[in-house]
Each structure stands twice: as C-alpha cells, then as structure tokens.
Amino acid sequence: MPQRTIQEARQHLDGLAEVMSPKALSPFQAEFDGAQTAAVDMATRHMDTTFAAVAALSDRVDDQVRDVRTGYARLIDEGQAGRITAREFNERFTKLRQQQRDAERRATEAARTAERLEAVELDPEGWADSLYQRFPLTRPHFSF
Amino acid sequence: MSNQPQHRSRRLRSILDDVQQSTAKAQQDALRAEDVLTALEDREARRAVRDSTLNPRTTIA
Numbered sequence: 001m002p003q004r005t006i007q008e009a010r011q012h013l014d015g016l017a018e019v020m021s022p023k024a025l026s027p028f029q030a031e032f033d034g035a036q037t038a039a040v041d042m043a044t045r046h047m048d049t050t051f052a053a054v055a056a057l058s059d060r061v062d063d064q065v066r067d068v069r070t071g072y073a074r075l076i077d078e079g080q081a082g083r084i085t086a087r088e089f090n091e092r093f094t095k096l097r098q099q100q101r102d103a104e105r106r107a108t109e110a111a112r113t114a115e116r117l118e119a120v121e122l123d124p125e126g127w128a129d130s131l132y133q134r135f136p137l138t139r140p141h142f143s144f
Numbered sequence: 145m146s147n148q149p150q151h152r153s154r155r156l157r158s159i160l161d162d163v164q165q166s167t168a169k170a171q172q173d174a175l176r177a178e179d180v181l182t183a184l185e186d187r188e189a190r191r192a193v194r195d196s197t198l199n200p201r202t203t204i205a
Binding site for chain 2: 051055058065068072076080082084086090093097100107114117118121
C-alpha cells in the first residue's frame with residue numbers, strides 16, 4: 001500500500017474522483033478522511049504539549065523576573081541608605097543583571113516557541129504533512 | 145480538536161505579554177540601580193578626596 005502525505009493523497013483522490021463513481025470512490029474517501037483526522041489529531045497533541053511547555057517556561061520566567069525585581073528593590077534601598085559600599089553594590093548588581101539576562105533569554109525562547117505554535121494552529125494539516133515529508137516512513141498508508 | 149483554532153496561541157500571547165511587561169519593569173529597575181551605583185561611587189570618591197584633604201599623608205624627609 002502506498003504511503004502518502006495528506007496533500008499527495010488529496011491530489012490522488014481528486015484524480016480518482018474524475019474517473020470513478022461517487023459510490024466506488026466512497027471507501028477511498030473514508031480512508032482519506034481517517035488519515036486527515038489522524039494528522040490533525042497528531043498536530044493537536046503537539047500543540048497541547050507545546051502549550052503546556054511554553055506556559056510552564058513562562059511561569060518560571062515570571063518567578064525569575066519577580067526575584068530579580070525584589071533583589072533590585074533591596075539593593076536600591078541599601079544603596080540609597082548607604083548601608084553597602086559601591087563594590088558590594090556592584091557585585092550584587094552584576095549577579096542580578098546576569099539573572100535578568102537569563103530570564104530575558106528564556107522569555108525570548110518562549111515567544112519563539114509560541115510563534116511556532118501559532119503557525120501549527122493556523123495549518124495543523126500542513127504541519128503534519130511537513131513531518132511526513134521529513135520522515136517518509138511515518139506517512140499514512142492508502143489503498144489507492 | 146480539544147481547543148478552538150488559535151485558542152492556545154491567544155492564551156500564550158496574553159501570558160507572554162504579562163512576562164514582557166514584568167521584564168520591562170525589571171529593566172527600569174536595572175536603570176535605577178545603575179543610577180544608585182553611580183551615586184554611591186561618586187559619594188565614595190568625594191569622601192576619599194575629603195579624607196585625603198583632612199588627613200594629608202605626611203612625608204618624612
């Protein structure tokens with residue numbers, strides 16, 4: 001049985017529809033519908049997993065930024081009150097800046113993943129087909 | 145599908161907008177901290193100058 005992407009199967013089915021009766025075509029159409037549903041289901045599972053990962057990453061970034069802001073507030077208070085030297089201030093400031101950059105890097109990563117998720121949402125079937133293109137042995141089998 | 149199309153990305157965008165706002169506030173905090181550091185360094189430099197003026201090092205010939 002040939003393995004095809006959804007797009008390839010659709011084109012093949014369209015070709016058959018020109019020469020076959022609707023009744024004869026019906027089982028092939030059902031096969032195609034099943035494969036299409038399976039492809040969209042696969043995309044949905046991927047989106048659910050990606051959503052959970054990005055949401056969790058965003059939570060971690062949010063916590064990290066909150067910690068950084070708390071650290072800045074304390075540092076600024078102590079600095080303004082003159083309770084620490086410029087050297088101590090600078091050491092803590094450098095650490096906070098590092099944590100801040102790390103949080104910003106994670107936030108960028110989360111935003112990029114969210115953009116990819118949006119692309120899958122717009123075209124789940126196309127996303128599944130892109131996987132079938134990259135991994136041909138995972139393409140669905142068709143009897144036509 | 146378990147969610148409406150684009151439901152997830154809309155929710156994520158909202159979450160990420162909140163994160164971005166917090167991140168922007170943290171950058172403002174960093175600017176304030178930078179100012180405080182500059183003021184501290186200035187204060188210490190002035191103190192060093194004042195101390196050296198009040199207690200000049202004597203050189204014994």
